[in-house]
Amino acid sequence: MRLDGVRKEYGETVALDGVSLEIRAGEAVAVMGPSGCGKSTMLNMVAGLDRPTEGSVSVNGEDLGRLDETGLALFRRHRIGMIFQFFNLLDDLPALDNVALAAQLTGVRASQARKRALELLDELGIAGRRDMYPSALSGGERQRVAVARALMNRPALLLADEPTGALDSVAGEQVMDLLLDLNQIGQTLLIVTHDPQLAARCASRLVEFADGRVVGERSLERAA
Amino acid sequence: MKAVWRAARAAVRRRRLQTVVIGLVLTFTTATIVLALALLESSVAPFDRAFEAQRGAHAVVAFDPAVVSAAELAATAELPGVKAVAGPFGQTVVATPPGNELRVPGFGGGRATLVGRPAPDGSVDEPDLWSGRWATAPGEVVLNVLPPYGNGRAPEGDPRPIVVPGGPTLTIVGYASSLSATADGWVSPEQMDALAPTATQMLYRFDDSASQADVDAGMAAVAGALPGGAVLAEQSYLTVKDAVVSGTGQYMPFLVAFGLLGLAVAILIVANVISGAVVSGFRHIGVLKAIGFTPRQVVAVYLVMVSVPAVAGAVVGTVIGHFGSQPLLTTAFRGVGLGEVVINPWVDVVAVVGMPLLVLLAALLPALRAHRLPAAQAISAGSAPRPGRGRRAQLWLSGTRLPRSVSLGLGLPLVRPARTSLTMAAVVLGVMTVTFASGLVASVTEYAKVADRSEAVQVYAHPVDPEAAERMDSESVRATMAGLPGAANVVAEVFIPVSALGYAQGVDIEFIQGETAGMGYTEQLVGGRWIEAPGEVVFSSKLLRQLGKDVGEHVTLTLNGGRKDVLIVGRMMGGVLDNAYADWDLLAELAPGHEVRPDWITYQVQLDEGTDVEGYLAAVRAAEPGLRPEANAGLGQYTVTVISLSTTLTLVLGTVAALGVFNTVVLNARERRRDLGMLKSIGMTPRQVVAMMVTSMAALGVVGGIAGVLLGILVHRQVVPIMGEASQIELPPVLLDVWRPLSLTLLSTAGVAIAVFGAYIPARSAARLPIAEVLHNE
Incomplete structure (x- = not known):
């Protein structure tokens, strides 16, 4: 993934000011910085949820600036998995269908999608909660469902926006372990967080943001 | 209060689209309610209202100027029981020119009553001068004519002057309509003097006038105060009222039904939209x-x-309702001489106060529920559906081979039954309204077609010149007309009042000469069969009720001392022609030698398909100059007005219903912003978002459309006969069977169309939602 001189303006506000960043396959990168420094905006650019005012974003060699809305949707569907602070699950669907949905959008048959979704829920330790609706799940369980959904289409890049921000410490630990495990089996990770412990546990590189710019970058020794 | 006001203002700003939709719905519904209330008010005793507005004459009396002087007549104003008078005015009857092409009532039939009157105002009978100006100089005339639909004719100085045989040429300077029917035309007093008046007209209003006996008593007092033989003729307003009411009264229940429908639909839609807005604000x-x-x-x-x-x-x-309804209703009611409609202030007050009150009431019920709910519960009630709703159906849908966006869309309505019910109610109401209203319009149209026999008879002809008519023999005239190119069949009809034994009132019988098959008579039958022999008659159901007879029974008719026992073989709907039909030969059997003046006869012509009607009319004029042929316009002026009014109401109600659906869909889309953002974040394309949203509403549209059509038909079938009953018209089944497969299909798809149209715009904007913003804000 590569960001080249990305600038993003909202009216007179400059959210990103010439950010350049590169993440290699298999890397786990944490982005930290104070509130409003542009971390989430940068994540949205990478996910194709928003477009830069200047500069370019490419993922897996694909220049997102060349894609129209449908192209971006297909890009997100096939290349990106996203995990949000507040889970963003569909309240109307039980856990299993929330996960299967991502594959079904690509045209995979329901039975196949459910099979893979069940495997993922099983791997994440919540297969027993597959028929529960989000409102009946704990915060940690919801985030695991969200992770399973993000992994459903085997994305090249997993983006996590404050994935432990809404969780208690135990659930947060579980999610950190999960992300670490994923990276260790080769999943590329980009994590935006306020939590230094999360960054230390899961990331191999730390990028520091301030006022819409990259102000520091260093390798991390993963905490045990 | 400051905090409440601030929070409310912020809420209005945040929900701009919803605010606009509520404002639009209220605008349309309030305008509809003003129209509906004004319609209801105008439809209650329309004759009495218009008669009072014109200060109509309870009695129009012609006096002999040789017997009574103008001063004596003027003195009758002081008599006890006399409330007001107008006159004395000079009056005369003039012959209208033969072949006069001016097709206005009273000036095409050979003679007309002219009155010399200085101005149209006064304490009695103020004619509605709807075009041009009053006749103030010699050589000018104002005709008593009902305004044409749309008021698109007859300016001052009409280029077609009236040439009075042996008298002056009168230029038409204006058109006025007098509900009291005091004259066929008015001229200036100077012109009347030149015409040599043959009578003096006085117009009276009495203190008591409710019944014919009251009017008779008033007239007796007037006649008693004057020399014997002074009264030449008198006309009670009740006679005129009967004529007007029998012509227009039949349509009043239709208008009342529309008024009530407008009220009901407007109230239901407002309640739906407002409660939906509050429910969506629970969070x-x-x-x-x-x-x-x-x-x-x-x-x-x-x-x-x-x-x-x-x-x-x-x-x-x-x-909008006030200024839009007034001309609409005035056109409708003026068209039948019921004057200008003035919307009473209470209608405006009810609308402007009542609608916000209705809104408050509709909002209060769900708001009180929110009032009782603990904060946390209110938040969850507004954001998340109760788990498990529609689970089975959703499972089944997700397992089908439908594209996931479509199956998700189909499942959405099951998740929120309350919201679904509101949306469904909006669709059902909309489709029901359009179905019922269009059915009503179709029934009115069908009624007019059956009553006017406009599908069977394309041309009417009347003798216009009494002298020429004297030479006309109905058989030969029919033969002449039938011999012209394009004529398929010609019948002659004459209207003769006869008596029936045991029945005090007269029976107006239309005697028919010629082949009646295919001439539209049988379509008017609601029971029994058509006439097959001279001794048989067909009576209107109203007449049969009054006679206490039924089909299969006999009745004895009398005329000029002749008597004949006839068999009632059929029952017809009645209405405009609230009379009876019989064979022409029955007249000869009933009263041999009874005079049938040739100028009383109407000829009715059925043309071959594709015949040029204008060409045929010209051929008739050429072949028989004493006849005035005219095309059967099909729908009468008032029918056209009623249909136009009904169509306008249907369109307005349909628009209101569509807005109701639109509002519900907007709320749905708004409520699902976060879900839509999430779905887009995992790869749902804009097209899939639109497909999902539109599918969810289309599903409701299909169910709501079918339910709405069925309900609309049910209501139509219940209401139309009640309306017929109110008009004392027994409706033939053809008036209820107005639905055709194509119209039903179109109406059913109207539900889907309303829902899809309502969903498409918010769905498109939902598809364009900035995901990052939505997910961040929600």
Whole structure:
């Protein structure tokens, strides 16, 4: 993934000011910085949820600036998995269908999608909660469902926006372990967080943001 | 209160689209309600209203100027029981020119009554001068004519002067209509003097006038105060009223039904839209409570929030309704001589006060529910559906081979039954309204076609010149007309009042000469069969009720001392022609030698398909110059007015219903912003978002469309016969069977169309939602 001189303006506000960043396959990168420094905006650019005012974003060699809305949707569907602070699950669907949905959008048959979704829920330790609706799940369980959904289409890049921000410490630990495990089996990770412990546990590189710019970058020794 | 006002103002700003939709719905519904109330008010005793507005004459009396002087007549104003008088006016009867092409009542039939009157105002009979000006100089005339539909004719100085044989040429300078029918035309007093008046007209209003006996008593007092033989002729307003009411009264129940429908639909849609707006705000209500608003303040915020657009919409709607309805209703009622409609202030007051009150009531019920809910519960009630709803159906849908966006869309309505019910109610109401209203219009149209026999008879002809008519023999005239190119069949009809034994009132029988098959008579039958022999008659159901007879029974008719026992073989709907049919030969059997003046006869012609009607009319004029042929316009002027009014109401109600659906869909889309953002974040394309949203509404549209059509037909089938009953018209089944497979299909798809149209715009904007913003904000 590569960001080249990305600038993003909202009216007179400059959210990103010439950010350049590169993440290699298999890397786990944490982005930290104070509130409003542009971390989430940068994540949205990478996910194709928003477009830069200047500069370019490419993922897996694909220049997102060349894609129209449908192209971006297909890009997100096939290349990106996203995990949000507040889970963003569909309240109307039980856990299993929330996960299967991502594959079904690509045209995979329901039975196949459910099979893979069940495997993922099983791997994440919540297969027993597959028929529960989000409102009946704990915060940690919801985030695991969200992770399973993000992994459903085997994305090249997993983006996590404050994935432990809404969780208690135990659930947060579980999610950190999960992300670490994923990276260790080769999943590329980009994590935006306020939590230094999360960054230390899961990331191999730390990028520091301030006022819409990259102000520091260093390798991390993963905490045990 | 400041906090409440601020929160409400912020809520209005945040929900701009919803505010606009509520404002629009209120504007349309209030305008509809003004129209409906004004229609209802105008339809109650329309004759009495218009008669009072014109200060109509309870008695129009012609006196012999040789017997009574103008001063003596003027003195009758002081008699006890006489409330007001107008006159004395000079009056004369003039012959209208033969072949006069001016097709106006009273000036085409050979003679007309002219009255010399200085002005159209006065304490009695103020004619509605609807075009041009009053006749103030010699050589000018104002004709007593009903305004044409749309008021698109007859300016001052009509280029077709009236040439009075042996008298002056009169230029038409204006058109007025007098509900009291005091003259066929008015000239200046100077012109009347030149015409040599043969009678003196006086117009009276009495203190007591409710019954014919009251009017007779008033007239007796007047006649008693004058020399014997002074009264030449008199006409009671009740006679005129009967004629007008029998012509227009049959349509009043249709108009009343539309008025009531407009009221009901407007109220239901407003209730639906407003309660939907409040239900969708439950989460916001919870948040307000959580930050310290008391339950009462929360309810106040919501009431203020919906009241702002509601009051604005009600005010704008009342203004539009008032100024839009007045000309519409005036056109409708003026067209039958019922004068200008003035919308009473109470209608505006009810609309402008009542609609916001209705909105408050509709908002109060769900707001009170929110009032009772704890904050946390209100938040969850507004954001998340109860788990498990529609689970089975959703499971089944997700397992089908339908594209996931479509199956998700189909499942959405099952998740929120309350919201689905509101949307469904809006669709059902909309489709039901359009179905019922279009059915009503079709029934009115069908009624007019059956009553006028416009599908069977294309040309009418009347002898216009009494002298020429004297030479006309009905058989030979029919033969002449039938011999012209394009004629398929010609019948002659004459209207003769006869008596029936045991029945005090007369029976008006239309005697028919010629082949009646295919001439539209049988379509008017509601029971029995058509006439096959001279001794058989067909009576209207109203007449049969009055006679206490039924099909298969005999009745004895008498005329000029002749008597004949006839068999009632059929029952017809009645209405405009509230009379009876019989064979021409029966007249000879009933009263041999009874005079049938040739100028009483009407000839009716059925043309071959594709015949040029104008060409045929010209051929008739050439072949028989004493006849005035005219095309059967099909729908009478008033029918056209009623249909136009009904169509306008249908369109307005349909628009209101569509707005109701639109509002519900907007709320749905708004409520699902976060879900839509999430779905887009995992790769749902804009097209899939639109497909999902539109599918969810289309599913409701299909079910609502079918339910709405069925309900509309049911209501139509219940209401139309009640309306017929109110008009004392027994309706033939053809008036109820107005639905055709194509129209039913179109109406059913109207539900889908309303829902899809309502869904498409919010769905498109949902598809364009900035995901990052939505997911961040929600």
